[in-house]
Amino acid sequence: MTEERRVLDVDRLSVVHRARGRRSHPVVAVDDVSLGVGAGEIVGVVGESGSGKTSLAMAVAGLGKISTGKVTVSGAEVGKRLSRSARAEIQVILQDPHGSLDPRQSVRRGLRELRGIHAERTAWVTDEELLAKVGLTADLLDRLPHQMSGGQAQRVSIARALLLRPSLLLADEPTSALDVSVQAQILRLLLELRRTEGLAILFISHDLAVVRAVCDQVHVMLRGQVVEHGVTAEVFDRPAHEYTRRLLAAIPGRQTANPVEQAHVSDGSIPGDGHRSPTPVL
Numbered sequence: 001m002t003e004e005r006r007v008l009d010v011d012r013l014s015v016v017h018r019a020r021g022r023r024s025h026p027v028v029a030v031d032d033v034s035l036g037v038g039a040g041e042i043v044g045v046v047g048e049s050g051s052g053k054t055s056l057a058m059a060v061a062g063l064g065k066i067s068t069g070k071v072t073v074s075g076a077e078v079g080k081r082l083s084r085s086a087r088a089e090i091q092v093i094l095q096d097p098h099g100s101l102d103p104r105q106s107v108r109r110g111l112r113e114l115r116g117i118h119a120e121r122t123a124w125v126t127d128e129e130l131l132a133k134v135g136l137t138a139d140l141l142d143r144l145p146h147q148m149s150g151g152q153a154q155r156v157s158i159a160r161a162l163l164l165r166p167s168l169l170l171a172d173e174p175t176s177a178l179d180v181s182v183q184a185q186i187l188r189l190l191l192e193l194r195r196t197e198g199l200a201i202l203f204i205s206h207d208l209a210v211v212r213a214v215c216d217q218v219h220v221m222l223r224g225q226v227v228e229h230g231v232t233a234e235v236f237d238r239p240a241h242e243y244t245r246r247l248l249a250a251i252p253g254r255q256t257a258n259p260v261e262q263a264h265v266s267d268g269s270i271p272g273d274g275h276r277s278p279t280p281v282l
């Protein structure tokens with residue numbers, strides 16, 4: 001990937017959290033990490049709980065601390081005073097889709113509010129077209145979050161992110177709270193959006209099988225450091241670091257199918273490319 005095509009550039013980032021108690025020490029959650037994501041590329045960050053993934057993600061999203069180093073998204077440095085439009089270049093989707101939607105707001109009202117705040121970025125698509133891009137029909141527009149399945153709510157979260165035309169989507173465990181078959185459908189949607197919208201995606205997950213299925217490149221984190229990185233298939237087929245080997249050995253049912261292919265149950269979305277007739281909502 002050439003420097004010019006980089007959407008995200010993380011350059012020697014460190015995040016040090018202050019000590020929590022009087023006897024504890026500061027925690028180096030991210031230790032001198034560098035990585036990049038190009039347009040249309042999906043880059044994974046994997047590691048066990050506590051390895052620093054969330055601290056890295058929060059720093060990249062401009063929601064967490066940057067102790068040293070630099071994070072740049074589409075040329076604008078995260079953490080500096082940025083315009084609202086520059087901040088919208090990164091959109092985040094999280095593990096709990098219901099938790100990230102306002103429980104009192106219908107999909108339509110939520111989109112209208114976003115359009116009001118970001119008028120300059122959102123005129124490119126109607127609500128109906130936007131929902132079709134994420135495999136949902138227009139009848140979802142008048143639903144409240146509790147009237148949607150987990151898969152539908154995650155699709156709505158992705159639609160809200162897409163509406164702002166971000167250059168980078170930060171997906172932090174986006175399918176961990178979903179059933180396996182719904183997870184597969186959301187992963188396929190992300191793969192499709194990377195192709196159709198040219199989205200760059202930073203994909204944070206503890207789930208190596210999922211990362212293997214969707215990420216072009218992978219970075220393996222251990223105690224705040226990237227201990228191994230490279231093309232996903234190469235890292236997973238020939239892990240160079242003992243920690244990566246241990247993580248791979250711990251995948252349950254390693255011989256089972258690719259998680260992207262495990263879609264047997266509908267999450268209430270339109271099957272396939274979103275242009276065919278809708279399936280009934282389960």
Ligand SMILES: Nc1ncnc2c1ncn2[C@@H]1O[C@H](COP(=O)(O)OP(=O)(O)OP(=O)(O)O)[C@@H](O)[C@H]1O
Nearest residue numbers: 017018020027029048049050051052053054055056
């Ligand atoms: N606000 C904070 N104050 C102090 N220590 C923190 C804070 N946030 C995270 N840490 C510590 O930093 C380290 C990395 O945590 P982080 O949440 O970034 O890792 P993670 O890989 O995302 O783990 P998980 O998947 O459990 O969220 C851990 O030791 C954690 O206890």
